[in-house]
Amino acid sequence: MSDTAADVEGQGTAGMGVDEQLLQGLPTPVARIMRLLAQRGIPSYVNATGGPVLVPLVDCGIMFVMSRSLDSISFRSLWSRGFSSARYRDAVNVCAEWNRSVGYLKTYATEPSLEQNQAVRIVGVGQIMCDERDEVLGQRLDDSIYLIQNLYAWMNDQCPDPIRIPNAPYGRGA
Amino acid sequence: MGQPMKSVVDNDRIKRWLDAQGYRVEYYELSWVGLWGNILLDFSVRGEHDEYLVVRGTERGSHPNVQHDLLEDCCNAWNRDYEGPAAYVQSSEEGLVFRTLLVVNCQGGMDDDQFDRLMKYAMAGSDGFLGFAQGQLSKIRMA
Numbered sequence: 183m184s185d186t187a188a189d190v191e192g193q194g195t196a197g198m199g200v201d202e203q204l205l206q207g208l209p210t211p212v213a214r215i216m217r218l219l220a221q222r223g224i225p226s227y228v229n230a231t232g233g234p235v236l237v238p239l240v241d242c243g244i245m246f247v248m249s250r251s252l253d254s255i256s257f258r259s260l261w262s263r264g265f266s267s268a269r270y271r272d273a274v275n276v277c278a279e280w281n282r283s284v285g286y287l288k289t290y291a292t293e294p295s296l297e298q299n300q301a302v303r304i305v306g307v308g309q310i311m312c313d314e315r316d317e318v319l320g321q322r323l324d325d326s327i328y329l330i331q332n333l334y335a336w337m338n339d340q341c342p343d344p345i346r347i348p349n350a351p352y353g354r355g356a
Numbered sequence: 357m358g359q360p361m362k363s364v365v366d367n368d369r370i371k372r373w374l375d376a377q378g379y380r381v382e383y384y385e386l387s388w389v390g391l392w393g394n395i396l397l398d399f400s401v402r403g404e405h406d407e408y409l410v411v412r413g414t415e416r417g418s419h420p421n422v423q424h425d426l427l428e429d430c431c432n433a434w435n436r437d438y439e440g441p442a443a444y445v446q447s448s449e450e451g452l453v454f455r456t457l458l459v460v461n462c463q464g465g466m467d468d469d470q471f472d473r474l475m476k477y478a479m480a481g482s483d484g485f486l487g488f489a490q491g492q493l494s495k496i497r498m499a
Contacts, residue, residue: 281444285457288442290435318464
């Protein structure tokens with residue numbers, strides 16, 4: 183069995199509940215995040231080592247990572263769209279504009295790398311404070327996902343997809 | 357043993373914490389504002405339900421407008437490599453200024469220990485960024 187085949191899914195459709203037996207094998211804080219996400223109808227995944235909790239959304243993937251002190255949870259989201267390396271400056275500028283004028287979570291552009299096939303990616307990061315009350319931590323998780331979705335909706339407005347909208351800047355019809 | 361008491365994070369609590377640390381601040385446009393070394397920090401709560409603690413930092417001094425891309429690269433490198441506040445560049449009459457912004461959702465409140473750690477983290481982040489940026493700029497000047 184490969185490592186990925188051993189991955190665990192926290193069956194996350196509203197009303198379905200999570201597979202408690204699978205969650206029992208995970209570190210308690212990780213299982214708790216997955217359970218809270220599942221209660222919200224959000225599927226999440228974690229690898230067999232109980233590492234970061236991954237939430238795949240339409241526009242991005244989000245990783246929730248518990249701090250070592252268990253005091254906070256950081257989240258890091260990767261936008262599904264990328265920029266070519268020639269547009270690195272555009273990517274930096276659009277991130278700077280978000281940080282300057284909207285904020286709430288910070289965003290940055292990655293440098294072109296072989297790993298990313300020379301693409302420049304947009305990442306949004308933030309953190310929430312842990313709380314032992316499920317309703318409070320759940321609201322904070324909700325809010326982090328809401329902010330991330332706002333970020334990428336804003337990015338889509340600023341940088342229309344040239345494939346879906348050919349007349350947009352860098353589109354074939356422009 | 358019971359859980360520590362969770363109190364709402366509001367402007368009064370921010371002021372009490374700043375007073376307890378011995379920091380001098382003034383209330384200006386719904387924020388507590390003070391100067392720490394080379395950084396002007398302002399603390400406030402924002403959001404529809406005042407659920408966000410917002411800490412903004414503004415560097416004293418400025419940089420020439422021609423350095424815009426260089427400064428923006430510094431901010432992007434910080435935002436990429438370090439946890440803590442977002443860093444960005446703002447235009448002003450004097451030139452370009454580094455700014456930082458940390459926003460944390462505090463809905464539901466938090467206990468005093470957690471609030472203390474959060475406030476110290478927020479303050480240290482702005483200072484950390486300016487140190488990082490100065491280091492980056494001196495490296496570039498030396499090169």
